Amino acid sequence: MSGDRRPGEGTGVRERLMDAAYAEVLAGDWGERRMVDIAATARVSRQTLYNVFGSKEGLLQAVVVREVNTLLDTVMGVLDSDGDDPAHAVSRTTRMVLLAARDNPLLRAVVTGDDQLLPVVTTRSAPLLDALRERISLTLRERCPDVAPDTTEAVADVALRLIVSYALQPMDPDQAAQRVEMVVHGMLPVDR
CATH class of the missing domain: 1.10.357 (Tetracycline Repressor; domain 2)
Structure with a gap:
């Protein structure tokens, strides 16, 4: 399941990424947002975001x-x-x-x-x-x-x-x- 934690992943990073995505959904900007934007908001690299969730949909x-x-x-x-x-x-x-x-x-x-x-x-x-x-x-x-x-x-x-x-x-x-x-x-x- 995409919501499961992956080995070696920090809970703080995961939560920050989900919080950033949550804010984008509520703002109505989800379709326009790129993974790099969400990663920047969460103060992590785009690669970290992909490592944790795999995709924007994940x-x-x-x-x-x-x-x-x-x-x-x-x-x-x-x-x-x-x-x-x-x-x-x-x-x-x-x-x-x-x-x-x-x-x-x-x-x-x-x-x-x-x-x-x-x-x-x-x-x-x-x-x-x-x-x-x-x-x-x-x-x-x-x-x-x-x-x-x-x-x-x-x-x-x-x-x-x-x-x-x-x-x-x-x-x-x-x-x-x-x-x-x-x-x-x-x-x-x-x-x-």
Whole structure:
């Protein structure tokens, strides 16, 4: 995954590069920015930027994954205080993610910004989807220890694809969350 740390890479450099890229996305300048400009803002060489992220798209993916992981940390904190109903947990996650997609400046810019940003959540979204799927699947496994891992993986995958679809074609977050909850209830072989 592009968001993973590579051997020998300093966390400070990585964070500075992602912070510089984050600022460019929010400024609406992502399409015009060159890697050398982002590297200069982060006070590193262009080669260091390429060594850390591989490409401009890899950098953008890492920034989006970082932002979504921060959001999911918040979501998991809320869910930890929730009951044991996994479908309801996924529903609450859906609602919070959809609200963030609408309200978070970076996520909103990616969904509504220039054409170079959108592929990170559509056609070239593997790093983002992998990170989200892993977090949702882990939550389901913790809440449904008796359910087969392939079932929790399938539920996580379907729920994630619905969440992304609703983020790209927005509708009322509460209504979308209810629909995702219905699907998850139908897929999980647990007492309701």
